[in-house]
Amino acid sequence: MKTAGELLISEIAGFISELVPINVEQTKSQLSEIVTKYHVTQVDDEEIHPDLTEKILLFLSTKKLEGLSPSTLDGYKLDLRIFAEHVKKKAENVTAADIRVYLGKFEHLKMSTIGKKLSVLKSFFSWLAGEEIIQRDPTVKLKPPKTEKRLGKALSIEELEMLREACVTVRQRAFIEVLYATGCRLSEVHQLNISDIDFQEKSCRVVGKGNKEREVYFSYKAMYHLKKYLTAREDECEALMVTIRKPYRRLTKRGIQREVAKIAKNAGLENKVSPHVMRHTFATLTLNNGAELVAVQELLGHSNPDTTLRYARITEERKREQHKKFLVQ
Structure with missing residues (x-):
């Protein structure tokens, strides 16, 4: 059976012979002297290169x-x-x-x-x-597919209350209040530890996209239910959100999503609520209540205000109020 180096020599010699007249055996011999200086491995067609x-x-x-x-x-x-x-x-x-x-x-x-x-x-x-590792970028002419930019619809104040009332345990209520009050991304809440919480200032620092750190805040309601949840816990796990069964450990992102989905089902809001919808609800209700766009942008950890504007869905009532308040008569 031929080695990878011998196969390479045969292919090269065969290719050259099709271009110009050569002594194939002599060319193979000369190529062999060159190839012996290298370690040649044949790549299988089924292997990742x-x-x-x-x-x-x-x-x-x-x-x-x-x-x-x-x-x-x-x-x-x-x-x-x-x-x-x-x-x-x-x-x-x-x-x-x-x-x-x-x-x-x-x-x-x-x-x-x-x-x-x-x-x-x-x-x-x-x-x-x-980095000039390759000569050309094959993706230059490839355009991203057109997508419909749809955000999960924010909850109304009434739906938010329905969600709160549907919580069966102090753990569930703490999860809902923390997600809503902070407006955090799922990944940000998932990595929080109890030691990250400043109970006196009702705030904590989270690490968001691009490894950027920012401060977020808890409401009185969120802090009350969070303390109840932490007091009821019997574990020594450092994570803010933990599993309900032993061995106690940090709850996975999927676990948080499942818990929120369970609460939503109890509230009759199945398929309408997720951790990201809670973030959207925070942004929408806060902006509708008169918060400055720049402040909400900072709280959400957006580098571009246009991203924050995507969350702003002002209510009809708020529009009427703003028209009446600011229209110059």
Whole structure:
């Protein structure tokens, strides 16, 4: 059986012989002297190309040093691994067509999800091109798919009260109040520890997107129910939100989502409530109550005020009030 080096020599000699007349055996002998200086490994058609794996690891290492959050890095790692499993090529040989075919395999997914996958690939290949590791970026001409920008509808004040009354345990009530009062993202609440809470100032610091830290605040109601929940706990776990069964440990993000969904079902608001809807509710009700956009932007941890504006759905009553108050007669 021929070695990988011998197969390489035969293929090269055969290719040259089709271009110009040569002594094939003599050429093979000369090529052999060159190839013996290298370790040659044949890449199986079914294997992920080692070159692409190497470039992905280099990219992820660089992004880690740039301060990307562990959850963002995990998302990049997963998407790029799946891509490498589908497109078994060297990074420099990947074409726009390869990427289109790859994304076309996910027709069952929402356009927004496909857009996120393309965004990861754009970030990866533009970085490779920028570092001059590859000569061209195959994603340059690929446009993100058009998506409908729909946000989960914010709860009304009445629905928020329904949700509160549907809480069966002090734990459930504490979860709802903390999510609503702080306006935090699910990932931000998930990583909170009890020691992060400043009970005197009714505030805590959270780490959001881009590894940016900001201060968020609790209402009197949130602080009251949070203290009741913590007093009732019998564990020594440092996490703010923990499991109800032993061994007590930090509740997963999925666990928090399930708990909120359970409360929503009890309230007759099934499929209408999630941790992100609570964040949306915080933003909408706060803005409708007269808060300044810049302040809400800071509280939500948005770097761009346009992002905050997407949450602003002013009520008809509020519009009438503003018209009456500010119209110059």
